[in-house]
Structure formats: C-alpha cells, structure tokens
Amino acid sequence: MNNLRPIGLLSLFALSFTTQAAEPDFFKDATATLQARNYYFSRDFSGIVGANKQSKAEEWGQGFILNFKSGYTPGPVGVGVDAIGLLGLKLDSSPDRTGTGLLPVQDDGRAADEYSRAGATLKLRYSKTELKVGELQTNLPILQYNDSRLLPPTYQGASISSAEISGLTLQAGHLSSTSLRNEAGDEKLIAMLGHLPQRQADSDAFNFAGGDYSFNANRSTLSLWYGRLEDIYQQGFVGLKHSQPVGDWVLGANLGYFSAKEQGESRIGDIDNQAFYSLLSAKRGGHTFSVGYQGIYGEDAFPRVFPNISPLGNEVPTYEFSFADERSWQVRYDYDFVAMGVPGLTATVRYLKGNNVDTGQGFEGKEHERDLDIGYAVQSGMLKGLGVRLRNAMARSNYRSDIDENRVILTYTWTLL
Structure with missing residues (x-):
C-alpha cells in the first residue's frame, strides 16, 4: 500500500x-x-x-x-x-x-x-x-x-x-484531500458531528483563513479564524489565551468560542452549533492545577473534519464531550518532576463529567471520564532521544459505549542532520 x-x-x-x-x-x-x-x-x-x-x-x-x-x-x-x-x-x-x-x-x-x-x-x-x-x-x-x-x-x-x-501571524489555505493516520492513499474529506463520522457525504475542499495576534509582552494571544468544508459546513472561531505571573504562581486562561452552520449544498443537512470553552490554570513550581467548563449549544453536535480533534478545552482522546447541548466540567493536575530533580518525567491526571446531552432518544445523556498519563524522555547519555508514555483511561456513559483504554508508546528519535 x-x-x-x-x-x-x-x-x-x-x-x-x-x-x-x-x-x-x-x-x-x-x-x-x-x-x-x-x-x-x-x-x-x-x-x-x-x-x-x-x-x-x-x-x-x-x-x-x-x-x-x-x-x-x-x-x-x-x-x-x-x-x-x-x-x-x-x-x-x-x-x-x-x-x-x-x-x-x-x-x-x-x-x-x-x-x-x-x-x-x-x-x-x-x-x-x-x-x-x-x-x-x-x-x-x-x-x-x-x-x-x-x-x-x-x-x-x-x-x-x-x-x-x-x-x-496570518494564514490562509486550500486543502483538497487527506491521508488518514492509518491509510497510505489520498482520501476526500468528511465531517464528524461529535464523535460520529458523517460518511454519507464528502468534500474535495477545505478552505481556511485567520490569524493570531500576540501582545502584552507575548503573555496574551487573540485568535480569529474561519474554516469551510465545501458543501458541508462553515465555522468561525475566536479565542483568547493569557498568562500572568503573580508572585510564585503563573495564572493562565484559555477561552474560545465556535459557531458553525451548513454550507453550500448542505450534503449532511442543516447544521446549527455554537460551542464555548474555558480552561483556567495555576502553576507553581512543578505543580499545575486546571479547571475547565465547556458548553455545546444549538441543535447539533460540534462539527469538525474527520478524524481530527479540536482545541475544545474538555476534548480528550477517548470522549469528546461535544455532543448536542452537552455541558461538561474538567479538573486536571499536572506535575513536572524536574522540580524534584528528575527532568523529563511528567504526569497528568484529569477527571471530566458531562450531562444535558440531547440523545434524541427521550432521555438526558450523561458521561464521565478519568485519565492518567505518565511520560518520560531520556535527557542525556546513550539513550537520549528515547521517550516512553503510558496512558490509562476509563470512560462511562448512559448513551454511548463505555470504554477502558490503555496505551503504551515508545519512541526513539535520531537526528540525521
């Protein structure tokens, strides 16, 4: 292939x-x-x-x-x-x-x-x-x-x-096809709504334009973007990131708002979606504490190009928490062991909970997920370039399949030039 x-x-x-x-x-x-x-x-x-x-x-x-x-x-x-x-x-x-x-x-x-x-x-x-x-x-x-x-x-x-x-920084472009993560050839582009691929229709054009403006000594960034999957959907985005030192702490905020509707021939039907997310963080030494809120509004789930992720604050690799009318919260803790004299070792634990999902089946959808990630990158010596990552996730829902997940990823990178 x-x-x-x-x-x-x-x-x-x-x-x-x-x-x-x-x-x-x-x-x-x-x-x-x-x-x-x-x-x-x-x-x-x-x-x-x-x-x-x-x-x-x-x-x-x-x-x-x-x-x-x-x-x-x-x-x-x-x-x-x-x-x-x-x-x-x-x-x-x-x-x-x-x-x-x-x-x-x-x-x-x-x-x-x-x-x-x-x-x-x-x-x-x-x-x-x-x-x-x-x-x-x-x-x-x-x-x-x-x-x-x-x-x-x-x-x-x-x-x-x-x-x-x-x-x-300004960008614009036109994409005509994709090579998926587990395929060798070129494929046309399709959409996802929430976690569901919309395979009944495809497109041969994704057009985009937008930019990011950094100010306040690069502690703040304002973003404005527009994307269009031809004849399927169009989507706008506005986002703000800010980082503020306060004594021994660094406080951070990541806010974003999406708005999407059908476009052109509306090959998967009408689309009505708005999404807001916020992720607030506080970092001190090796510790980072975060809390996030995310709301999905409108008649439909959050649209994107399959099988991409989005910068939604509560989207994680197992559940997306982006179905129609869903409201979700996240608490997260990260630790960088460089603070204990072990550079290259990091750990993350997070818990997310969503409810108010419009399942279309006459009941409210609810779900929650717990993730644990541990990673280590060798910093020096003969094994420099070696990385190890372990991930364990448990996700439960009353409207979609429950998931227990494990990943083990070993990487080694050679610098040739």
Missing part, C-alpha cells in the same frame, strides 16, 4: 541539487530526523451501543517517520523543499480486534501487514511570508493537527503564512 505524491521526492531532490548545489544556505540550514514509534493500543468496550458489537479493539504496531526540512536558497525569494516518509508495520492484530486507528483494515477484515507513504512540499519564502504547496501538516484552531496514533496524518494542498507585522 504505497503512494507517492505527484511532485515526487526524487524529482524535487534532483531539482534542488542541480539548481542549488552551489548555494550553502539550502543545505546548511537543513534538518532531518528519523523517529521509530512502537505503539500498543487496547480499548475494551462494555455496554456496547450501536450496530457494531465488537467488544475490543487491540493492536500493536511499529512506525517509522522520516522528516527532512531544507533551508532556503539566497535571494529575494528563497526556495526550499520539505519531505516526509512514513512506514507502518503490523506487529499484532486479528479481525476481531481491528479498529484502533493504528493499521489499515483490508476488505477481508484483516489489518494490512504494512503501509507506507512518501510526500514532499515545495516552499517559497519572501521576507516573512511563506508559501507551501504539496504535503501539509496543518495545525489550526479550526483544523487541529492530530498525531495520536502510529503515524501522523497529512493533507494535500497549499497554504500561505505571513508574519510581516510584529506579533501578528
């Missing part, structure tokens, strides 16, 4: 070497890394709700992620190229345990033994403005990057960003 972009790696590298071999900046500023990612994912379902009665999703895979980023050629318009190579290998799976999002599922119901992809991006830079065309890993409030499985997803299209005005 291999796929090469129309602008192939070999042709781009050949062009770069023949036309820019004498230009030192193109190579001097280049970086290249190779990450090996070993990923075990287990999700047990109980009280299954829906047509799919599979009681467990459990798989184990090995991934390799090669990233190359060139510098730019000299001159008023700098030219560069980025490239990415992805390889995923099946270590353990069976037809009754697929669906983890780690591996592609074939027509016979079995996970593929391997899948791979290579892609490249041509980039042009003038002053503080940059144009990229090709393979993109877009990360925006209305299309947030989601690298939560064996291999990262990518998009195909073009984007432009500009930071000509101090503190202000």
Whole structure:
C-alpha cells in the first residue's frame, strides 16, 4: 500500500541539487530526523451501543517517520523543499480486534501487514511570508493537527503564512484531500458531528483563513479564524489565551468560542452549533492545577473534519464531550518532576463529567471520564532521544459505549542532520 505524491521526492531532490548545489544556505540550514514509534493500543468496550458489537479493539504496531526540512536558497525569494516518509508495520492484530486507528483494515477484515507513504512540499519564502504547496501538516484552531496514533496524518494542498507585522501571524489555505493516520492513499474529506463520522457525504475542499495576534509582552494571544468544508459546513472561531505571573504562581486562561452552520449544498443537512470553552490554570513550581467548563449549544453536535480533534478545552482522546447541548466540567493536575530533580518525567491526571446531552432518544445523556498519563524522555547519555508514555483511561456513559483504554508508546528519535 504505497503512494507517492505527484511532485515526487526524487524529482524535487534532483531539482534542488542541480539548481542549488552551489548555494550553502539550502543545505546548511537543513534538518532531518528519523523517529521509530512502537505503539500498543487496547480499548475494551462494555455496554456496547450501536450496530457494531465488537467488544475490543487491540493492536500493536511499529512506525517509522522520516522528516527532512531544507533551508532556503539566497535571494529575494528563497526556495526550499520539505519531505516526509512514513512506514507502518503490523506487529499484532486479528479481525476481531481491528479498529484502533493504528493499521489499515483490508476488505477481508484483516489489518494490512504494512503501509507506507512518501510526500514532499515545495516552499517559497519572501521576507516573512511563506508559501507551501504539496504535503501539509496543518495545525489550526479550526483544523487541529492530530498525531495520536502510529503515524501522523497529512493533507494535500497549499497554504500561505505571513508574519510581516510584529506579533501578528496570518494564514490562509486550500486543502483538497487527506491521508488518514492509518491509510497510505489520498482520501476526500468528511465531517464528524461529535464523535460520529458523517460518511454519507464528502468534500474535495477545505478552505481556511485567520490569524493570531500576540501582545502584552507575548503573555496574551487573540485568535480569529474561519474554516469551510465545501458543501458541508462553515465555522468561525475566536479565542483568547493569557498568562500572568503573580508572585510564585503563573495564572493562565484559555477561552474560545465556535459557531458553525451548513454550507453550500448542505450534503449532511442543516447544521446549527455554537460551542464555548474555558480552561483556567495555576502553576507553581512543578505543580499545575486546571479547571475547565465547556458548553455545546444549538441543535447539533460540534462539527469538525474527520478524524481530527479540536482545541475544545474538555476534548480528550477517548470522549469528546461535544455532543448536542452537552455541558461538561474538567479538573486536571499536572506535575513536572524536574522540580524534584528528575527532568523529563511528567504526569497528568484529569477527571471530566458531562450531562444535558440531547440523545434524541427521550432521555438526558450523561458521561464521565478519568485519565492518567505518565511520560518520560531520556535527557542525556546513550539513550537520549528515547521517550516512553503510558496512558490509562476509563470512560462511562448512559448513551454511548463505555470504554477502558490503555496505551503504551515508545519512541526513539535520531537526528540525521
């Protein structure tokens, strides 16, 4: 299952070497890394709700992620190229345990033994403005990057960003297709409402524009964005982040508001959604305490491009707490063990509770989730570059499937350039 972009790696590298071999900046500023990612994912379902009665999703895979980023050629318009190579290998799976999002599922119901992809991006830079065309890993409030499985997803299209005005970053772009986290080829774009993919309709265009403005000595950032999944939905976002030192504490606030409705041909029907979230934090030494509130309003669940996450304050990797009319709270505690002389070791525990869900079945939906994350990154010595992350989650609901989840992720990153 291999796929090469129309602008192939070999042709781009050949062009770069023949036309820019004498230009030192193109190579001097280049970086290249190779990450090996070993990923075990287990999700047990109980009280299954829906047509799919599979009681467990459990798989184990090995991934390799090669990233190359060139510098730019000299001159008023700098030219560069980025490239990415992805390889995923099946270590353990069976037809009754697929669906983890780690591996592609074939027509016979079995996970593929391997899948791979290579892609490249041509980039042009003038002053503080940059144009990229090709393979993109877009990360925006209305299309947030989601690298939560064996291999990262990518998009195909073009984007432009500009930071000509101090503190202000503007972006706009057009995406025509996506390569999903467990697929090698290009796919059209579909929407999700809450946690439910809307597979009955697709689109070949996601257009976006917006910007972030940092001020107050970079302690405050105001964001304004617009995104449109053609003929499906359009969505606006306004957000504010602020960080304020107070004695030995650092207080933080992350606030956001989304508004969405149907667009164009309305291929999945009318959409009426507004969402507000707030996440307040207090940090002192290695301790960070957070509390969040999130409200979903309107007739429909929160829309997004499948299978992306969103910056909603109460969205976590198991439940999203973003169904129609849902109200949810979160309490969270993070600890960085560098305060105890153990740099690289971190831990997070959080509890979320949601209610008031419009299930459409004549009763109020309720749900809650508890998460525990522990991570360690080796800081020095022969094993520098090794990372370990353990995750345990328990999620319970009266309108969707309960989940018990475990993840074990081992990563090792080599710096090649």
